[in-house]
Amino acid sequence: MNGSDQIWAEALRTLERGQPFALATVVNVRGSTPREVGAKMIVRADGQFGTIGGGCGEAEVFRKARVLLEEGSESESGVRLAEVDLTGDFDQREIGTCGGIMDVFVDLWSPARDLEIARKLADAAGRSAPGALITVVDPGSRSEMPAGSRTFIDPRDAGARDAGPIDLPASQFAQIVERTDDAIPTLLEADGAGRLHPVTHLETKGGVRLFVDPIVGAQRLIIVGAGHIAAPLCVLGAMLGFHVTVIDDRASFANRERFPDADEIIVKPFKAAIDSLALDGHCYLVSVTRGHSFDEEVVCAALMQPCGFVGMIGSRRRVKATLERIGESGVPIERLGDVHAPLGVAIGGETPEEIAISIIAEIIRERRTGERDDFTLGVRSGLLKRSK
Template identity: 40%
Template sequence: MYRKILDLLQAGQSVAVATVTASRGSTPREIGAKMLVVGEGQIAGSVGGGCGEAQVLWDAVRSLAEGRPMMSVVDLTGEMSEESPTNCGGIMEIFIDPMLPADPVRPGPSSIRVAGILARAMDDREPVVLATLVTTPDPIRFPLGTRAVIWSTRQEGVERLPGASVILERAAQAIAGNRSRRIGVPIEGAAGEAAVFLEVLAAPDELVIVGAGHIAVPLARMAKVLNFEVTVIDDRSAFANRARFPEADRIIVADIAKSVADLRIAPNTYLVLVTRGHTFDQAALLQVIHKPAAYVGMIGSQRRVRAVFQFLRRMGVGEEDIQHVYAPIGLSLGAETPAEIAASILAELVAVRHKSRTAHRPRHRASTANEREIGEPRPDPGG
């Protein structure tokens, strides 16, 4: 979203960014949900749909016209009824930040600088926190809307916020937990405390599908529904192409081992090896087994898995690294079709994502009802 904001600012357009910073009761959107308002009311995103969004839109247009940030409190308690089809009934506090191409005098980094920093951080898959002062009992010393940007190892603008040391500590916790939050910060000599919203921006989890065969097609499609950024790798353009993978964010047609070696592997990268042969699995595993991926899984029967692991040992790979490979891949769902096999793989990815005990990574998993289907799919030239 900050890439879109940056594009608008660079084109000379102002944009109001409405963010849910707190909620109580049954509300339609989660903390951190956003809506952009451009011009006299063009919108992107949502902070609640029919549930109070008209009020937020009105406030956002006013915020842009006046060039000042404001808090919009949406009280939906009067909308609760058994007949209501919407999930309305609580209270949302939505901070509206007018981001202008040329900001008036405002402490902290400018709107266009903030948008540029955050857009680059997303491109680089580097987690970052945008800290914004959303309530203040002392607007003279600490103006509403003062911003700072905080990375894991550096910051810009925090000294302009109250309680800088507290903000830095809580921002580090927010990055570690990948969860946005609003915190209270006391201001010496002021009645009451300020509130700072710590918005964590982290790149989406990335699923790298190595092998573009018959299982990869439904796997890529379903992964997008689960908010994965999808990369497909194969050395055959007849299989790895936009016609077969319209949903993929990136398609790489090149030598498999080299392509995997060139990947930027992050702690939120999930690698699924569904190649057409164990030699390709071996070559790919050698490139990633020492890297900090969230998940590395390999398709194959028990026999194929044992052969690949024996090869890795001969190549000097330690048992601890081998134990981190999920193989045979997927949860035991009795899968038969490529789509069902893809579903079993994604079920395991979701379990790992949420650290569920249903996700295992033993070196030799016991035989399961769907081992034949997952380990030895029906013959297909796509692998």
């Protein structure tokens, strides 16, 4: 499971044991920081779960969270907003990872008040279902919504905007739904007209500030083809927190003995297996089958669903020919740009393990930066021109 999955599952387990905790969430960053907006850690009486980057900055947030936790109901507001300045952290600067500022919101969660919302968050994350945690970071002039007020929304349910202690106007709810669909954690501030705008500074203009924290759910790595590359790829995917599915039409290859780290193993013809999965934008599907025709079948099936990442190994010549055939098969040509092929960052890998590392590197690059090679985009462009 990814970080969000684990955090919400752990939050639920903690509250079910009757333990309160302080949740520290990175709500804004400026400059280079070790963790991104949305990173979290749970601070309990017995320690912490999760991380917001380690080092002196995390230690200071941990200290403030423990103070808040010890104060409990006696705390005036039950929240803290901590600025973690890493620009002067010599050790961090030396390794070249930091030099920025993180704004971290810390608030108390209690079994009596928050068990139900934690249950919704854990359930949505575990099922990769749409949803978001909305937290008031600064109430501005909205005294009826104190800092730390929070609610869970399901973007499919328009009535959810009135749920809990946060009453959102319809226009703001629509904006939050858009952010939830994009799966981008964002700090928003309402202007005088009630419109929400992203903010990247601490100074408030008096409008309510909301942190929109979408539930990304378990990001899935779907490995189609259970050959030599698939084995190390499965290990790496599990190590990085993906929910890993391995697919092959041969039980002698796709089995628990060869893939002990896989969350799911499916033995079916390739197309039938992919059709049986509900692929979405959080899925990373890679085709590493034993033959060109199988890869073509796999990519065609994956492109008929809203799969976020579709990768295929092969030479440029083979990839170009395959994409051209797929473009003539009825698959929307526009979707060919979603294919990552030839698959893998160019590191000169030759062994199955090295090739697996190059594939995982491309997946990480896509997940973290959105950058990619443009070969398949060029093929798609040519096919689009040809189709006119």
